[in-house]
Amino acid sequence: MKLSDLYLYPIKSCAALALDEARVEARGLAGDRRWMIVDADGRFITGRQFPELTLVHARPVGGGLMLDAPGMASLHVAIPAPSEGTDIVEIWKKPVAATFASAEAGEWLGHYLGTVARLVYMDDTVQRQVDPAFAREGDIVGFADSFPIMLLGRGSLELLNSRLEVPVSMTRFRPNLVIDIDTPHAEDEWTRITIGDVEFDVAKPCTRCNFVNVDPATGRKSHDGQPLKTLTGYRRFDVGVTFGRHLIPRSPGVVRRGDEVRVLAST
Numbered sequence: 121m122k123l124s125d126l127y128l129y130p131i132k133s134c135a136a137l138a139l140d141e142a143r144v145e146a147r148g149l150a151g152d153r154r155w156m157i158v159d160a161d162g163r164f165i166t167g168r169q170f171p172e173l174t175l176v177h178a179r180p181v182g183g184g185l186m187l188d189a190p191g192m193a194s195l196h197v198a199i200p201a202p203s204e205g206t207d208i209v210e211i212w213k214k215p216v217a218a219t220f221a222s223a224e225a226g227e228w229l230g231h232y233l234g235t236v237a238r239l240v241y242m243d244d245t246v247q248r249q250v251d252p253a254f255a256r257e258g259d260i261v262g263f264a265d266s267f268p269i270m271l272l273g274r275g276s277l278e279l280l281n282s283r284l285e286v287p288v289s290m291t292r293f294r295p296n297l298v299i300d301i302d303t304p305h306a307e308d309e310w311t312r313i314t315i316g317d318v319e320f321d322v323a324k325p326c327t328r329c330n331f332v333n334v335d336p337a338t339g340r341k342s343h344d345g346q347p348l349k350t351l352t353g354y355r356r357f358d359v360g361v362t363f364g365r366h367l368i369p370r371s372p373g374v375v376r377r378g379d380e381v382r383v384l385a386s387t
Contacts (some may be wrong), residue, residue: 126138129294146268152262219243267324283353310322330348
């Protein structure tokens with residue numbers, strides 16, 4: 121098995137950035153979901169409420185991000201200095217410390233979304249603990265929903281697409297790592313793997329919501345409830361509708377497209 125694709129999401133819910141290689145850190149891929157958009161009350165904003173966020177492209181450039189979106193001029197946003205102090209924002213009704221980016225970034229996002237919005241950044245001092253029911257004390261994550269990394273096998277998508285009238289892309293499911301394997305949902309059985317020289321625990325299934333119904337190529341939600349409707353028909357379990365697996369890094373390093381994937385332990 122090989123690692124066929126690598127994706128980074130610099131801003132939570134915004135467009136994927138395809139990479140050839142990435143550094144793996146405790147929080148996941150370096151730079152992954154270290155930025156997030158919040159509303160006037162500091163509550164996180166995602167593509168569930170604003171599907172058009174998937175059309176916002178963010179590229180790491182010059183100590184910050186270059187933002188692009190349809191109808192908007194490009195904007196460079198600098199990483200806010202730690203000296204600017206942290207505020208408490210909310211993600212999934214839980215508080216987390218973050219630093220607000222420039223007011224200009226908030227105005228840019230607010231104009232694009234048609235609502236009050238601010239961009240926040242998580243610096244290295246913030247320690248957001250992964251759910252201890254599935255992790256060790258000290259396991260941390262950025263602004264991803266719950267875990268540092270999400271993995272999906274190519275065969276799982278192929279099985280889903282064989283059941284859909286209109287096939288969907290891998291980026292619907294926002295994986296960080298895509299494994300080139302033909303067997304559908306083989307990843308369900310894995311508990312520990314290595315990719316290249318980097319080791320990961322396979323912590324739990326990734327449960328799915330209606331965000332997968334947003335087409336990242338158009339920024340629009342499907343009118344027929346697909347592909348979640350079809351997934352629900354054959355991937356519903358006690359924990360919910362699952363598709364892909366959450367990983368926790370157990371060693372730092374660099375992963376590259378084409379790296380060998382080895383299963384160290386499985387159920």
